[in-house]
Amino acid sequence: MTEDLRRTPLYDLHLALGARMVPFAGWEMPVQYPMGVMGEHLHTRSAAGLFDVSHMGQVILRGPDVAARLETLVPADIVGLPEGRQRYGLFTTPQGGVLDDLMIANKGDHLLLVVNAGCADQDIAHLRTLDGVTVEPVADRALLALQGPGAEGALARLLPDMPPMKFMDVCDVSFQGRDLWISRSGYTGEDGFEISIPADAAITVAQALLAMEEVAPIGLGARDSLRLEAGLPLYGHDMDRTVTPAQAALGWSIPKVRRTGGARAGGFPGDDVILPELGRATRARRGLRPEGRAPVREGAPLFADAQGGEPIGTVSSGGFGPSVGGPVAMAILPVDLPEGATVYAELRGKRLPARIAPMPFVTQTYKR
Amino acid sequence: MLKFTEDHEWLRADGDEIVVGITAHASEQLGDVVFIELPEEGREVEAGEEIVVIESVKAASDITAPVAGTITAVNSALADSPGAVNDDAMTAWFFRIKPTDASMMDGFMDEAAYQALIG
Structure with missing residues (x-):
């Protein structure tokens, strides 16, 4: 094996x-x-x-x-x-x-x-x-x-x-x-x-x-x-071939010089899709703080309401954050949902409330 | 009398009830337990029915009812301190069940058989 x-x-x-x-x-x-x-x-x-x-x-x-x-x-x-x-x-x-x-x-x-x-x-x-x-x-x-x-x-x-x-x-x-x-x-x-x-x-x-x-x-x-607590995305989970840089909330990695109007704008695969979407994506990777202690894991569907409706997203990474002392998760969700808004994660047939929260979930301590 | 299931539960006979928890071996395999969902007291359950959800830092797993019967008590302290399962699995009981048939304990492994199972 x-x-x-x-x-x-x-x-x-x-x-x-x-x-x-x-x-x-x-x-x-x-x-x-x-x-x-x-x-x-x-x-x-x-x-x-x-x-x-x-x-x-x-x-x-x-x-x-x-x-x-x-x-x-x-x-x-x-x-x-x-x-x-x-x-x-x-x-x-x-x-x-x-x-x-x-x-x-x-x-x-x-x-x-x-x-x-x-x-x-x-x-x-x-x-x-x-x-x-x-x-x-x-x-x-x-x-x-x-x-x-x-x-x-x-x-x-x-x-x-x-x-x-x-x-x-x-x-x-x-x-x-x-x-x-x-x-x-x-x-x-x-x-x-x-x-x-x-x-x-x-x-x-x-x-x-x-x-x-x-x-x-x-x-x-x-x-x-x-890395989950630090709000860092994992390839194959939080982004892949179906997710654009803006949707992955990774537009920051594309600097001005490579953007429309920059000295070396574009010239990379998918530039015609990626550049116009920067700053204009309707959906992007967001942080989630599920209420209670139950971890909400990758694959859990997310809903706008406690009952009914169609899923508005899927958890792409999730688990228990030992330093946070509670569950944390990420998902690509509509950007017009404000921070603090409640969505619902479906877990074992029940919908559990989760707040949209800023990332990282813990303070980064990089020595800049 | 202490018995064990193939699903790594320990069963302790106490009067006409059975106290149920998971073994130290199971808690080591699960890793740090962070969440436990217990059944409601008074619930009637079938043998093999999934009645406890146990979430570790790694994964979710289920604990099944070892026998058919009625849940008479649950250890609600585990909801606030699920890590107790890792600290001492043999004292961190999950629930008490009153079996519909008192002889049901007979079919389970004794400690020597369980130790042989987990090697």
């Missing part, structure tokens, strides 16, 4: 730490450790959590005008991205949907992309359609995320030579003669770092961090509840 699943360089460490392993996007990944999802979530928000995100695709792009060429697939400002900085962007479809979301870092003589595990093969094929661009999937490195208020102190002790970094800065730092590629970013709403490590040094780095009092290993379960 599991023979086709891929394993990250940290697989043996996960087993030694007592992780429960599950299949995820073609990989065998830790969903939780003995601390449990709730404890791991709260530990990340109060101290520091170490995540194995090696399943995500790391891809190097090289070539003349590589930034301008990537802009033909991604509506972000990549030409204007300074060396040593990283940016969030989207691959779009000709119909205006989202093919994947990704991080793009300017590393000077190349761009470093990080894409979702389940989309990596598709994204690499997509990137290979670019003329004059060399696409190098990074196969021999692990990727760790160190997240939480204790992340900066822990990483500084491991890497005393690390230069000062702000949110979305990237740099290379040497550790025992090996190059670590570091970005100050993550997907938990907390300050933190993502660290790309040569595969054969990954366990050494992970163990050195885990030996620190404040650092605990965190599984995919808490990774999901952390």
